Amino acid sequence: MIPRTDRMQEETGKQSMLTKIIDHIEYTQTEDGWMSRKIHDSGGSIMAHKIGDGEIEAIQAGKRPAWTIIGLPRIIVNDALFKETDEQ
Amino acid sequence: MNETPVAVPTDEGKRPRLLDMDDFNSRVIDAYNEGTAERGLEADTDTARSIVTAGSAVYRDFSYIAPEIPLYDPANCVGCMECVIECPDTAILGKVIEKDTLEKELQSIEDPVERDGLRARFAETQKYTTTYEKKGEEGGLFGIFIDPTKCKGCAECIEACGDHQALSMISKTETNLEQYRRSFNFFKRLPNTPKRFINERLLSDMMLTEDALLYVGGAGSCMGCGEGTVLRMMLAATGFVYGDENIGLVAATGCNTVYTSTYPYNPYLVPWANSLFENVATFGMGVRARWNQMGWQNKRLWCIGGDGAILDIGFQALSRMLASGMDIKVLVLDTQLYSNTGGQASTASFMAQRSDMAEFGKVMKGKQERRKELANICMMHPDVFVAQTTAAHFNHFYRAIIAANEYPGPAVIMAYTTCQPEHGIADNMAMHQAKLAVDSRAFPLLIHDPRKGERLSERLDLRGNPGVKEDWYTIPKTGEQIDFITFARTEGRFSKHFGKDGKPSKELLVAQQDRLANWRLLQELAGIMRDEPSKSKSPVKKTGKTAS
Structure with a gap:
């Protein structure tokens, strides 16, 4: 794949305003409960969402969240790569 | 043979x-x-x-030209439709469906995981679900689907989605590309959005109807091309009201004709013809005259051209047509230069803008002449409807197109569009830069409707511009002034005017004064009293030349 070119950044030297690419979806357990974030390929992230217990239990059991079935982004749960039931 | x-x-x-x-x-x-x-x-x-047959570009496949494709998160979607409106390639479409109908359609999907994935594409939104349920009606589910064969990966939809963050880009793989193909095929099989979910007062909903989708994508335009969105939206607003049987297009040679007629691919579902560079308005007069002979007065005829074709080479033909009073509409794709032939300056180019024929060097520092304001010139022709608008201001844009179509005479719509390679901006910046062009007075919004009264101040409407009584718009929260220098700082075509310390050149300061002069003229014509009247006689001391 050819990396995307951000012409504005090249020509003006200004900070890129290019939309970042999602690298993975991260599920993390915090003091406030389970949170999910979309993580950019640059390391930044898009808004955190609080996740219900039922949803995270399904993920931990190897069921991919339905909204990620089309697109198949990588999922990381507490630093471990998510694997679907038939991959485990 | x-x-x-x-x-x-x-x-x-x-x-x-x-x-x-x-x-x-x-x-x-x-x-x-x-x-x-x-x-x-x-x-x-x-x-x-x-x-070429109508809509033949639907058979064109761009699946392999971009490394990324949008990823949709329905939990964050509010059904605003902005991604659908702003896509230059008709690659992202929306639909509202009733729950029972969706479940019935899903029964055709054998794989239960795939079925779950498709079901999850549809979100409950306030706009299409709870609003209806509160009225005691069954609510609908709103879904967004991406056509991988049309998506060029520009990410304009992500920019349009903005803070909702329902869309982001993800790398393509052979596996997910096939998923996108299958899901879009499922989307195409679904019935059309029921009419009860289409609020005719909400212009953003027009693209939920088939009548408004008259540009099928598959055009050879650059990734994120601002022109594609303008063409789609003009057709949507016209088709929504008049139907696809009552539209005809004549297009002046330029970028728009190249990417919409690269044999054998044609993205238009309406009749289209290609004129010479200079005579689109004349060509239109002939078509209009013949249509009227045939009793086709109700059909809407649009002449399309870039700023090179309309402001420069075809300017006389346009003026002649406007004077004729004929019921012909003109859409100017104003990229402020000759995009198709390599980026030469046109009379629409901004002062100080670097382009071919107006290079930045030791003697010349970009374009020296002032920009020709076609909207102002057209307003001085007798009884011509004129609008200056952008696709980023979609309500203003749609209102301008609808009013132009209703107007029983000539109408000219100047639409600001980006040209990514020539402006030096990223592929996802068409909407962002168009908004900034308006906010910075580089390209003010306006509507001049002769039906509103006899005086210019009654006819000319500047609503839609921020801080309409001010010289420059100031962001209330931050106090930052948005002026032409602000705009120029974000585009490669002006980059050489900024020193290492970020200070603008004196030529760019003259360009800034040119934009202010134009804005003040519009304020005066519209009868707007400025908050702080200037004491200076004219913001541009020396017109036509930069200080040297």
Whole structure:
């Protein structure tokens, strides 16, 4: 794949305003409960969402969240790569 | 040579068709898609006459030109439709469906995981679900689907989605690309959005209807091209009201004709013809006259051209047409230069803008002349409807197109559009830069409607511009002034005007004064009293030349 070119950044030297690419979806357990974030390929992230217990239990059991079935982004749960039931 | 009849008789014994569509869509398109056309297709009469079937670009596949594709998170979607409106390639479409209907359609999907994934594409939104449920009606589910064969990966939809963050980009793989294909095929099989979910007062909903989707994508325009969005939106607003049977297009040679008629691919579902660079308005007069003879007064005729074709080379033809009073509409794709021929300066280019024929060097520092304001000139022709608008201001844009179509005479719509390679901006910045062009007075919004009164101040409406009584718009929260320098700082075409310390050149400061002069003129014509009247006589001391 050819990396995307951000012409504005090249020509003006200004900070890129290019939309970042999602690298993975991260599920993390915090003091406030389970949170999910979309993580950019640059390391930044898009808004955190609080996740219900039922949803995270399904993920931990190897069921991919339905909204990620089309697109198949990588999922990381507490630093471990998510694997679907038939991959485990 | 295989002799093809000029007109193919129809089975029904009606008027002969100009072209055998089935033959074209299979034999010719297939040959081009397979790369065998040059050697495999014989020259024939149809090719010589350059007739292409409507919407043939639907068969064009861009799946492999971009490394990324949008990823949709329905939990964050509010159904605003902005991604659908702003996509230059008709690659992202929305639909509202009733729950029972969706479940019935999902029964055709054998794989339960795939079925779950497709069900999850549909979100409950306030706009289409709870609002209806509160009225005691069944709510609908709103879904967004991406056509991987049309998506060029520009990410304009992500920019349009903005803070909702329902869309982001993800890398393509062979696996997910096939998923996108299958899900879009499922989307196409779904019934049309029920009419009860389309609020005619909400212009953003127009693209939920088939009548408004008259540009199928598959055009050869650059990734994120601002022109594609403008063309789609003009057709949507016209088709929504008049239907696809009542629209005709004549396009002046330029970028727009190249990417919409790269043989054999045509993204238009309405009749289209290509004029010479200089005579689109004249061509339109001929078409209009003939249509009127045939009793087709209700059909809407749009002449399309870039700023080079309309402001420069075809300017006389435009003026003649406007003076005729004929019911012809003109859409100017204003990229502020000759995009198709390599980026030469046009009379629409901004002062200080770097382009071919107006380079930045030791003697010349970009364009020296002031920008020609076509909207102002058109307003001085008798009884011409004029609007200056952008696709990023979609309500303003749609209102301008609808009013132009209703107006019983000539209308000119100046639409600001980006040209990514020539402006030096990223592929996802068409909407962002168009908004900034308006906020910075580089390209003020306006509508001049002769039906509103006899005086210019009654006819000219500047609503939609921020801080309409001010010289420059100031962001209330931050106190930051948005001026032409602010705009220029974000585009490669002005980059050489900034020193290492970020200070603008004196030529750019003159350009800034030119934009202020134009804005003050518009304020005066519209009868707007400025908050702080200037004491200076004119913001531009020396017109036509930069200080040297």
